[in-house]
Amino acid sequence: MRPARKVCDLTGPGLTDRFGVGGTDLGATVRAPDGRLVSVFGDTFEDAGVGGAGWRSPIVLFADPGSLATGLRWTGSAGPDEYAYQVVDYTHHGYRRVRSGPLGWRQVSTVLPTDLLTVGGDLWLHVMACRGLGNVRATELHRSRDSGVTWDPAGVRWPGNHLGGLFQMLTWEADADGEWVYALSTGFQRAHGLLLQRVPADRLTGPDAWQGWGWDGTDWGWDRSPTLVLPGAFGEMSLRRVPDASGHEWWLLVVFDAGNYRIDAYLLDHPTANLHEAPRATLVHGCGWGEEDHDAGRVAQLYGGYIVPGSTLSGLHLVVSQWNTGTNWPYRSMQFRADVGALARSLTWP
Template identity: 65%
Template sequence: MKPGFKVKDLTGPGHTDRFGIGGTDLGATTTAPDGRLVSVFGDTFRRPTVGGPGWRSPVALFGDPDTVHTGLEWTGSAGPGDYAAQLLRYRHNLRYEGRRVTTKLPTDVLRVGEALYLHAMVCRELGTVHWTELHCSTDNGVTWEPTGTRWPGDHHDGLFQMLTWERGGDGYVYAFTTGFQRAHGLILHRVPEGEVTDTGAWESWGLSDGRWSWGVPPTLVLPGRFGELSLRHVEGRLLLCAFDDGNYRMDVVALDSPTADLHVAPRATVLHGCNWPDEDHARGRVAQLYGGYILPGSTLTELNLVVSQWNTATNWPYRSMQFRADVSALVT
């Protein structure tokens, strides 16, 4: 299978200046009830760098769904005027409940009915999560309110921090989760669509008495060292895109169902990590890559991903980009 290739830069100079965004990353995306795409980004700054003025997280941009196949175009942002404002009410580097909160980072956004739900990690520095929480928007992603739903950072031994979720078509939302340290495997959960904000309604998938079942302590469904995740239906097939930090690559897995055996499910590597001198975005080689969020409107032959990179030595590039790959061979 051919590797993916870069379609365009999505953020940075010449792309998001009018929204007050120079440097940002991530970009989990869903479709709002009004049809626009809503992409949620992490730590954001006015200049094309990490640090400096205009620090906020998360922020949201609205995209034109008709432009996904030619290169996603932004039509607006959540904020006053064109300025992409911080979606959640808090201040960086203050103490909340006796603990210093550096930032709040989005993991995934999901539409259920007329509401959008955002799962976010409340962090003290990267990799340290105090707790995770849910926020809800009922105006197509323009404003967000806390639902009061939260999980401690050590929930399920710290493997309920980084999350991706998708409606299963059977009345449940399914979620794969892992830790924020890029050092752990994946576990699986489900919750009735109408009870997403009820922590007691969530149940995990695990081995009990030699059988897999719901409502038992979770068992790893895939060992490894994973980072960002994206679970989405594409042309009727359930795909999981995962940043595999252990192998420094981005993989897409085709699932027959949310409980499919990930050890044997069809898998393809769509992007490879590399050193900076070896970059080749036309051939799927990306230095310091992460992210990998599936864009709505993707097809199996044109799977569009929002991919991040951050040169931690120079703090630029620090951006999100659109890549495309053909994963149709996974389902033939």
């Protein structure tokens, strides 16, 4: 199977300057209730690179869904003007340019988004409050009732050590009936495996409503302490329902496997499928600077890997990040395209 190929850069000079976005990363994306694509980004600066003026996180950009094939075309941002404001309210090392209500945390260095979710007419955002990268003090949900323009705390928060610290980095998706939301999570240290939970779609803010998928020594079941469904050293991930060429929807997990320095895709018939046996394809390989070939899926200091709505198995579009920590540029998000349709031949649609 061929690796992913780069479609275009999504952020950086000449692309997102009008939003006050020179350097940024991440880019989890969903389709909003109003039909637009909504992408959420992490630490953002006005100049290309890391540092300098305009440090804020998270920010939101909107894209035209019709631009998927040739590269997302940004049409606006969450702000009263074109400038992409920070959508969660906290003081960011003295920098403050926000449009939301009180967060309740202070003395954190940054608040990073992990994933978005659309349920009915609402958008949900899961974030991590960090005091330094990898040190998560708490996670929290925020909600937007206007398709991502404004956001408010949803009133639920988990400590950073919840589930042994493996409820920090998260991805989630609702089932086709809109009844359950399934969530995979791990720590933010890129040193841990994955846990699986589910929660009724109408009870996201009820901590007691979240059910773990666990092994009791005999079999797997719900409403147990969650057990690792896949050991490893994982980072950013994206769980979505994605159709194949015939229109059948599969569950697809795209995950940054930091331990093996690559972005992989796992094809599942259900979120509870055995990830040890699921068909897997490597989409993007990590490499050193000077060894890159974006047309062959080789990217230096890569991470992320978020599925873009409108994707199919044969036309899978991803948002991939890159940060040269030695020079602080490139520090950007890019769009890649892959074909994982062959994975579906390994499974039978029920």
